[in-house]
Every structure is written in structure tokens, then in C-alpha cells.
Amino acid sequence: MRRQPVTRRLLTALAGSGALSLAAGAALAQPAGSDxxxxxxxxxxxxxxxxxxxxxxxxxxxxxxxxxxxxxxxxxxxxxxxxxxxxxxxxxxxxxxxxxxxxxxxxxxxxxxxxxxxxxxxxxxxxxxxxxxxxxxxxxxxxxxxxxxxxxxxxxxxxxxxxxxxxxFTEGRFKPDPQASEQVNRGAYLVGGPGHCGACHNGSKLVGASQWSGYLEGGTIDGWYAPNLSGDDKEGLGKWSEDQLFTYLKTGAAPGRAGVVAGPMRQVIEESLSKMTDEDVRAIAVYLKTLAPKPTYTPDVKSDFKQASAPGADVYLNRCVACHRPDGQGQPGAIPALAGNGAVLAKGPETVIRVILGGLDAKGEYAAMPAVGVGMTDADVAAVTNYVRQTFGNEAPPTAEPGQVASLRAETQSMLAGNAPCETVSNPTLVEALKSVDAAGQLKDLKAEQMLPRVSALLPALRQAAPQASSADLVNGLTATFCQVADHKATGLDWPTTIGSFAGVVYGQVKNPSRVEK
Structure with missing residues (x-):
């Protein structure tokens, strides 16, 4: 999909002139004979x-x-x-x-x-x-x-x-730890050096970069919260297996783990980590799993904070429960769980707020999330954010406030929220497939009652034209196409509801095709 018009990794721009890179003390794995x-x-x-x-x-x-x-x-x-x-x-x-x-x-x-x-x-x-x-x-x-x-x-x-x-600043080349394996040293180099993961995930940043303060303990970056990467069981990677972490870094989602990638990290995975060799990504996962636990907050949970009566409970029941369920467990393989979700458990609430306001494209086998926060007040978004961070066994600090939501709302732009340009499809095979089945013509000026029969009829031909396309590719590709050609007022609903509903219809038909009478 098209690169989103949001600030990229805040601390990864060359401020004078030069280049960005990811290299290694020993050369990264290359195809044989590469120049x-x-x-x-x-x-x-x-x-x-x-x-x-x-x-x-x-x-x-x-x-x-x-x-x-x-x-x-x-x-x-x-x-x-x-x-x-x-x-x-x-x-x-x-x-x-x-x-x-x-x-x-x-x-x-x-x-x-x-x-x-x-x-x-x-x-x-x-x-x-x-x-x-x-x-x-x-x-x-x-x-x-x-x-x-x-x-x-x-x-x-x-x-x-x-x-x-x-x-x-201290100049110097990477020096491997003689007590660590070659693979761990490889990961340490990629994470702590050229990968500059701490630029986002370090706990403290002074005037743009503070290299060692709060090393990989999590921190706010450009209105998102980059999570704790230490071995802490609650908010870090302590309960992640090496295989789960490897799969997450390669794809943005992992079997057995709640949540999908969001924010700037989504672009890092799509444009960078997913294109790296398996050996390099595996080394990163192996290294991260060696980090000692570093919890960064002490849970402060009020004893009278009850799920049914807590502020935000009514918002959750009206806006979230249909997908994420009353117990916050989501739908396995379709809707991420909120219980135990790393983004929900993070020290800061920024990522949760951003996802509520901007929604999420489909990722892996997970459905797209509509931008439900567009129609909510700042107070409601803050309340439901605190609610999910304090229930379902979660014990994250309930620090979201309406003023913070207002600031993040002004900064959050996405196609699903309806305040950013429609995305474009970057996969050339899928682009040609969409053209071959006349997806734009089939979806033009579509009304709400036409979504299900039109998508049901269109998908089989699209699958045949692009057999290698993933579920997320199909959902995101058709949603972007719909956004580009739709009459935003034709359904009688607000646009974020319309495009969110369309993405849901596509996902439902991708996963459970049905024959619909025309």
C-alpha cells in the first residue's frame, strides 16, 4: 500500500546531508556474486x-x-x-x-x-x-x-x-561480545547499532537522541508509544518465543500473540524487516530474547475499578464488544485480543489512542479495524482507552486524557479515518489483477446494500487473477480501490463507517465465501 503521510521514524533522518543505512560489522548476507x-x-x-x-x-x-x-x-x-x-x-x-x-x-x-x-x-x-x-x-x-x-x-x-x-556521542565501531554467540552478536549489532532501534524504543530521548538512556525500555515517539523490548513478562517480550518474535518482525503479526503491528513500526516491517534475510531477522529476535527484564511502571490499579461500572465501560460495550468480545479476547486469527496485548500494556496510551482514531489496515490473517474513534468524543476515546488498559487482566497506567486525545486526533490521518488520501496498491501483480477484473468499475458508486453481492461476485475472479495474494492484500487492495472510486455520500452513512464496513465485508468474504443472489 502507499506510504502513509505521517512522520516516519522520527529520529532517522539525515539532518545535514548523507544517507540512512542498515549494515553490519560483518557484511550482511548477500546473494552469491553480488557486486x-x-x-x-x-x-x-x-x-x-x-x-x-x-x-x-x-x-x-x-x-x-x-x-x-x-x-x-x-x-x-x-x-x-x-x-x-x-x-x-x-x-x-x-x-x-x-x-x-x-x-x-x-x-x-x-x-x-x-x-x-x-x-x-x-x-x-x-x-x-x-x-x-x-x-x-x-x-x-x-x-x-x-x-x-x-x-x-x-x-x-x-x-x-x-x-x-x-x-x-562517542565515536567507535561495533565490538562483539566475546562471551556471546556469533548470532547474538549479529543481532546486538543490528539492534543497537545500524538498526538504531533505540531511537524509538529507548526510554529517554534528549533533543532527538539519547543513545543509552532507558535502553529499549519503551518510549513515546512522534505521538506513538514504542513498546518495551526487554524481557519483562508484562509489558516486554518475556512471554514471546523466539519463533513468535521472528514471525512478528517479518510479517507484523505472530500466531499465539495478541495484536498486530501499528504506527511507524508497520512501515519499518513492510519496507525493511520483511525484505531482510531470514538469518538477519532471526539474529535480531535471538538477541532481543537475551535482554533482561526491565519493567518501567508499577501498576496502580484501584480496587474499585470494576469492569461493568468503570469509566469507558459503556463506550466499550457500544463500540468495541462486537469484535473484541466482553472478555477482551477478540476472535482468534481474525480480531486481536486486547487482554495481554503488548500495545495495550505499554507504559504510554498513545498507540491505543491512535488505533482507535485512525483504524488499521488488514494485516496477516487479521481483519482491518475501522476508525471507530472518528465518531467519538475526546473524552470517550480517553475513557475507553483507560478501560481496556485496566480490565481483562491488564494493569497498564490509566493515563489517557481528553487533551491528549485531541492532540493525537489532529495528528492522526488515515484512509480509514477519511482524513487522508486513498491508498494506492503497490504490488504490481495485484494492480494488474484488479485491472483485469475491472474492480474499479465494479465498485464505483457502490451503495451499502450492494457491497455484499458485488464483493461476493468479484472475489473469485480476483483470486484467480492473483493466486499468490494474501488475505490482507485482497482486503487492502479492494478497500483502496473502493476508496478511490466510491461516491462518499452514496451510502447515507459517514465515510469512515462506510469504508470500515466495506473492509469488513471483503474480509468476511475472503474468509468465508458465500453465494449471494444478485
């Missing part, structure tokens, strides 16, 4: 460089995506990292590029903002940095001048970054 450019292509894909260095509707790697700094400091646009000599990095030497990646210093000698995670990238080997540069220099040059920066004084003065560097 330097192909190796760099793989590394750039694994690092999801294109996510931050591509503006909505812009050309890949040409920059222009605005990155928001925390704390109201301001925003800056990511740079053009194509080999254009005027506006990109075409005039950069190998040494210039290495200095940016290893030291956080631009070609001109100025300091890079810590939005570019050079404290992590300093661990990259010279060989991998050279490969990434070779790949970027193989791209078609794009003339794309840097967009203006909007950063508040005194943070707008680059020389002032010296104090930050003295406090938080």
Missing part, C-alpha cells in the same frame, strides 16, 4: 532509507519529508541523497560520506543535527558505508533543492550542537 552496488541496495532497503528521504508524492531518495523534533523545537526537511551534484550528494567523496556516517559531520564541516542517528551509525564498518554510497551513486540524479528548516533558537545554531555531542 558493491547490489550489496548497498540491500543495505539501503534494510535500513529503509527511502522512508525518510522521500516526500509524500516525491521521487525516491530526493528528500523533502519534514521531520518533527520533540518538545516543539521545530522541524526540518530530509535532504536529497541522490547523486545530483547541485542539490544532492553527487560531489561527496568517500571520506565525506564516511565522516557523516561515523562522526555526524557534513561535507562542509558543520555538525549534523542528532535527528540523524550517527551515534548508532558510527558502528558501521567502512566496507558497508562504501557499499551504501556506491548504491546511492548508482541512482538517477534528481535536482531537488533542500526545503527550508523551521527550528527554534537556540537549536537553530549548529555550533550549539557541540555540547550535545560531548554529552551523548
Amino acid at each position: 558493491l552496488v547490489e550489496k548497498g541496495r540491500y543495505l539501503a532497503t534494510a535500513g529503509d532509507c527511502v522512508a525518510c528521504h522521500t516526500a509524500p508524492g516525491g521521487k525516491p531518495y530526493a528528500g523533502g519529508l519534514y521531520i518533527n523534533f520533540p518538545g516543539g523545537i521545530g522541524k526540518l526537511a530530509t535532504p536529497n541523497i541522490t547523486p545530483d551534484k547541485e542539490t544532492g550528494i553527487g560531489s561527496w567523496s568517500d571520506d565525506d560520506f564516511k565522516r557523516a556516517m561515523h562522526q555526524g559531520i557534513t561535507k562542509s564541516g558543520s555538525y549534523l543535527y542528532p535527528a540523524f542517528p550517527f551515534p548508532w551509525y558510527t558502528r558501521l564498518s567502512d566496507e558497508d558505508v562504501q557499499a551504501i554510497k556506491a548504491y546511492l551513486f548508482s541512482l538517477e540524479p534528481v535536482n531537488a533543492p533542500r526545503k527550508p528548516t523551521d527550528i527554534a533558537f537556540p537549536f537553530s545554531i549548529r555550533e550549539g550542537l557541540l555540547a550535545w555531542r560531548l554529552a551523548f
